Amino acid sequence: MRNPAFDTAHAPLWTAQPTVARSALNDVLVVALLAMGGWLAAGDWLGALAAAVLWMIWRLLTVNGAPPVLFWAMSFEWLQVTIGMFYYGLTGRVLPTIQLSNYRPMVLIGLICVAALAVGLRLGIQSHRWAARAAERPPHAHILLTWRFLLTWFLAATALGGTLQQFAVQYPALIQPVFALTSLRLGLLFLILRRLMRPRFRTGPLVALLALETVLGFTGFFAGFKEPLMLALMALFEQFDRRRARHWIAVVLIVTVGIMAGVVWLGVRRTYRGDYAQYTSRTQRLERLVSLTAVWWNRNESAPLATVDQLVERIWAVYYPALAYAHVPAVVPHTNGALLEAAVLQAIEPRLLFPNKPDVPSDSEKVRKYSGIYVAGAESNTSIAFGYAAESYVDFGTPVMFLPVLVFGFLMGIAFSWFQTNIRYIELATALLTVVFWLSLYLFEKSWPFLIGQAGTRLLYLGAATWLVDRYLYARREDRDRASAMPGLRGPTYRFPGSAS
Secondary structure, three states: OOOHHHHHHOOOHHHOOOOOOOOHHHHHHHHHHHHHHHHHHHOOHHHHHHHHHHHHHHHHHOOOOOOOHHHHHHHHHHHHHHHHHHHHHHHOOOOHHHHHOOHHHHHHHHHHHHHHHHHHHHHHHHHHHHHOOOOOOOOOOOOOEOHHHHHHHHHHHHHHHHHHHHHHHHOHHHHHHHHHHHHHHHHHHHHHHHHHHOOOOOHHHHHHHHHHHHHHHHOOOOOOOHHHHHHHHHHHHOOOOOOOHHHHHHHHHHHHHHHHHHHHHHHHHHHHHHOHHHOOOHHHHHHHHHHHHHHHHHHHOOOHHHHHHHHHHHHOOOHHHHHHHHHOOOOOOOOOOHHHHHHHHHHOOOOOOOOOOOOOOOHHHHHHHHHOOOOOOHHHOOOOOOOHHHHHHHHHOOOOOHHHHHHHHHHHHHHHHHHHHHOOOHHHHHHHHHHHHHHHHOOOOOOHHHHHHHHHHHHHHHHHHHHHHHHHHHHHHHHHHHHHHOHHHOOOOOOOOOEOO
């Protein structure tokens, strides 16, 4: 049965709904003030629209009883659409995207896409809640996984990560389940971070873990330090208390580390990736990174703003889509849904059953064809991001392009609500929803094949595995409770696996 007292006690502080609903007048005043601030910050009416869209994301995707992952994911997409516009308005520094493209129409299209995705998510969540019965939390839903269980599986997942990836390369038919199960490590990391922040803040272990994860993230081919830092922010905001100075300090430190790490990564990644194959161990890669960072710092210490320009330009994901907006249909006609159709067909054919399925084409090919500019591609082991918004525009043009985005959000909203309702143990549900929906939704520059395929893969494999574990733990606990209630008929005494009684 549901335990209202427990649900209330463990509801995230920042998502708690006020006892008296806000009036429509208050909402209008808030939006007006935000829009005015956005207009002043950007020096453009698009800044006002951007501020209103961010407020709408917060209002639509603040879901009681669920982790704040949807709000964070869509806010990061919003940032990728708007950051360059606000940066230019606040600093006056002209970025390459501003010089070399007509960025404003694509910023407007991007904002509408983000809004459509947020609306779709909310509609999907609401539709499932209307059709399904309320989530039934058993009285023991709050039982926590033991530290021994979490640390053992986390260390095992960390040690086996590279082996699993090599295994997937040798057996391509298994690449999808292996890809999904590698996300398990991030789920365990999130639970550990969450545990270090509640019920009390363990500063020492938290700082040590984040420092280690940031360093390890630098030793991969991609910027693997982003996910641990974002997971830490989401774990913090799940129980954020604006009256506690320690929470504010933690936010500032995490954001600062993220910005500094991003700046350093942009400065060294090209040379580092060029030498990547020469170094087979993490120690060798870390040593190489340290030397490259020292060289980069000595060369750029007198031009910090130029480095920040590069970071903002990298995050602002509208350059190639803006070129596509000018190129289609003026030079190349719309494809009438061909790109989306290919993405759906690619996603519904699991490689486990279709081992000869062709690989997803490099996004660079789409950039070359639909943006009219030659960029590095598969021949140099590179893929330049194009993004689902650009693909949807190439497929359908405005306004039809926003319909697929709305439908995708609707389906993801149903999935979110289903797992929130049907995973009974709170820690399992929180970890699954946070990792799957963050990794699936946070990138505006992700193309349809990757957006649909990766989301479906994680929901199918990782979601199903979590559901089975949840059911197994629930059944074992029920057996234990039943045996305790009937001592005369007691059979074997079961221990709740991996849990603290």
